[in-house]
Amino acid sequence: MTTEPSLWERSRQAAYAEITSVAWRLFLEQGFEQTTIDQIVATAGISRRSFFRYFGTKEDIVLGDLANQGVLVQEALEAIPLSVGPWEALRAALYAVDALEVEAGITLKIAKMMYETPSLRSRSIEKHLHWQSLLAPNIRTRLGIEADQDDPAADAIVASAIACLDVAGELWTRGQGILRLADLYDQAVRAVRTPL
Known part of the structure; x- marks a missing residue:
């Protein structure tokens, strides 16, 4: 109840x-x-x-929801069966909270402001580091890495996925929201995952 x-x-x-x-x-x-x-x-x-x-700062007005969204991504990730691979699970979790489906309009104005304002960019990076701390334990479990093992794989995957999301967001913004954010994210992930 x-x-x-x-x-x-x-x-x-x-x-x-x-x-x-x-x-x-x-x-x-x-x-x-x-x-x-x-x-x-x-x-x-x-x-x-x-x-x-x-609000602690003016930046928190813009980025407050970003921290809350990290918790939603974490909850979505934990609902995905552990049999799903880490990259696929992260993508599904981002989709589940609409992080990869955005429309132009007001969102584009907000994104431009964020990418063009240094103080917002740095606070955004702080929030994404918080996301990493929320998501990495689940990815460690998916990879079969014990909590006490010194293995960077889970943190590296989560940090890379977040960086791909940020790069995709910046490209989406520069392109005036014409391309799909999800497609840009997928391209960024493919680039990171493709061996040289």
């Missing part, structure tokens, strides 16, 4: 959504770097202190 969120939780979620919406509008109108936290709080009608209850 699922319990309904409390009034406090619903209020918190509504405030989070409102601050995020205001910030996104400002980011898309005037650019990420040109938008200040002071502008966000003034437009949202909250204090700086309230802002920092919800």
Whole structure:
């Protein structure tokens, strides 16, 4: 049985959504770097202190969902039978959370902002390192690697898959969202997996 969120939780979620919406509008109108936290709080009608209850940094507004998506990918990966190979399982997990199916429009604007803003790129890399820590244990199990073994294979596969996703995302963005992200990801993975 699922319990309904409390009034406090619903209020918190509504405030989070409102601050995020205001910030996104400002980011898309005037650019990420040109938008200040002071502008966000003034437009949202909250204090700086309230802002920092919800977000550690301005970058977290853009990339907060990326961290949450890592948990969703982990859950999807764990639902895939261990008989499925590591690369195939990672791809299926990414598909399960719609990480490989995106449409242009607002997503393209967000992606451009992320790839063109150094502070967002570096925070994105931090979030992807978190993904690696979430996904590598499952891949170790798929490869039959004991937890105490010094074997880089699982971490290397996960890091490569994440890098392929990032490269595909950047190409998708530069191409104005015309090509399918999933196809670009598959091409990147083939390049990594093909022996020289």
